[in-house]
Amino acid sequence: MPAIFVGHGNPMNAIVDNGFTQGWETVARHIPKPRFIVCISAHWETQGTKITYSASPRTIHDFGGFPKALFDMEYPAPGSPKFANEIITAYGNNLVAPDQCWGLDHGAWTVMHRMYPEANIPVLEISLNYNLSPKEHFNFAKQLAEFRQKGALIIGSGNIVHNLGAAQWDRTDGYDWAVKFDQKVKETIKSRDFEALLHPERFGKEGALSVPTLEHYLPLLYVLSLASDEEISFFNEEFDLRSISMTSVVLHGKA
Numbered sequence: 001m002p003a004i005f006v007g008h009g010n011p012m013n014a015i016v017d018n019g020f021t022q023g024w025e026t027v028a029r030h031i032p033k034p035r036f037i038v039c040i041s042a043h044w045e046t047q048g049t050k051i052t053y054s055a056s057p058r059t060i061h062d063f064g065g066f067p068k069a070l071f072d073m074e075y076p077a078p079g080s081p082k083f084a085n086e087i088i089t090a091y092g093n094n095l096v097a098p099d100q101c102w103g104l105d106h107g108a109w110t111v112m113h114r115m116y117p118e119a120n121i122p123v124l125e126i127s128l129n130y131n132l133s134p135k136e137h138f139n140f141a142k143q144l145a146e147f148r149q150k151g152a153l154i155i156g157s158g159n160i161v162h163n164l165g166a167a168q169w170d171r172t173d174g175y176d177w178a179v180k181f182d183q184k185v186k187e188t189i190k191s192r193d194f195e196a197l198l199h200p201e202r203f204g205k206e207g208a209l210s211v212p213t214l215e216h217y218l219p220l221l222y223v224l225s226l227a228s229d230e231e232i233s234f235f236n237e238e239f240d241l242r243s244i245s246m247t248s249v250v251l252h253g254k255a
Contacts, residue, residue: 002031002253003154005223006111007236007246008042011063014110015070020246021114023236027250028115035151036083036122038144041107042158042216046127049140050099051087054079057123058103075109080122083152087124090143096126107157107219128218134198137218141225148253154226156219160185161210161245174239181206182245185220186234189249194224210245223249230254 006024013021043062044050057079061071081098088096104112108125132140144154161178174182184203188196196202198221200211211217231252238246 001034001148001151001153003148003223003226003251005156005158005220005249007159007244007248008107008111008157009159009240009244009246011066011070011106011110014073014106014113019238020236020240023248024111024114027235027248031153034121034153036080036124037112037116037153037155038087038124038126038147039104039108039112039155039157040126040128040141040219040222041105042128042162042219043105043107044102044125044127045130045215047129047131049096049129050102050127051084051096052079052102052104052125053081053084053098053100054103055081057125059109060103060105062105073113075104075113075119077104077109077112077116077119077121077123079124083122084124087126087144087147090146099127102127111155111157128215134200134214134218134221138194138198138221138225141222144222145226148226154223156221156223158216158219159244160217160220160247161239161243162216163209163212163243165212166209166243167241168243169241171242172239173242174245175209175242177206177209178239178243178245181210182247186237186247189224189232192227194227197221197224220249223251227251228254
């Protein structure tokens with residue numbers, strides 16, 4: 001299966017039609033239908049690594065100040081304790097713990113709703129262990145590669161550039177520093193120098209402003225850790241709110 005990093009951006013993308021949502025829909029139409037989906041979302045950080053274990057994960061509305069229509073939305077995709085157990089077993093040594101309380105946060109369901117609106121594919125979330133460094137996250141994620149062979153679509157959901165403090169509503173042109181960092185990251189991905197991406201702080205001012213906190217950046221590393229010699233491409237290479245990069249990445253898989 002392919003693996004995808006999705007710039008998820010504004011939760012309103014769940015209920016509006018725009019170029020970003022059309023990009024997600026197009027990608028879903030052009031890849032094989034997954035047996036199940038494993039999502040690493042910027043919006044689930046925990047002590048240790050956890051995986052959703054409910055057969056019917058709840059839709060989490062983890063935001064405020066948006067229209068009632070967004071809070072009314074549900075994404076009733078099933079979970080899968082069976083597939084969760086397979087991942088827990090693959091890691092071993094109690095490195096991944098089952099969690100029956102969490103559901104699907106907006107980093108997952110707003111994207112899944114556009115990619116797979118029928119909500120008939122099991123979705124699991126894996127949390128971000130906030131005790132790990134970027135390099136440790138990158139290495140930890142490699143174990144997920146075997147599940148691509150088993151029909152799992154691995155999705156990292158975050159944003160390469162994510163600085164809400166600098167956001168300007170109704171602006172879609174990126175700040176100079178944001179555009180430069182986004183471009184540097186894409187160039188580094190194309191050169192497959194993934195090691196360099198483990199240190200966004202080394203990108204100077206652009207890195208500091210673009211990645212003020214790591215949680216939206218780390219899902220990119222989870223996806224890149226799975227890359228083989230397959231084709232890598234980009235879509236949704238635009239900005240929202242000036243300081244949010246919607247750039248998304250596809251690892252195309254191999255037959």
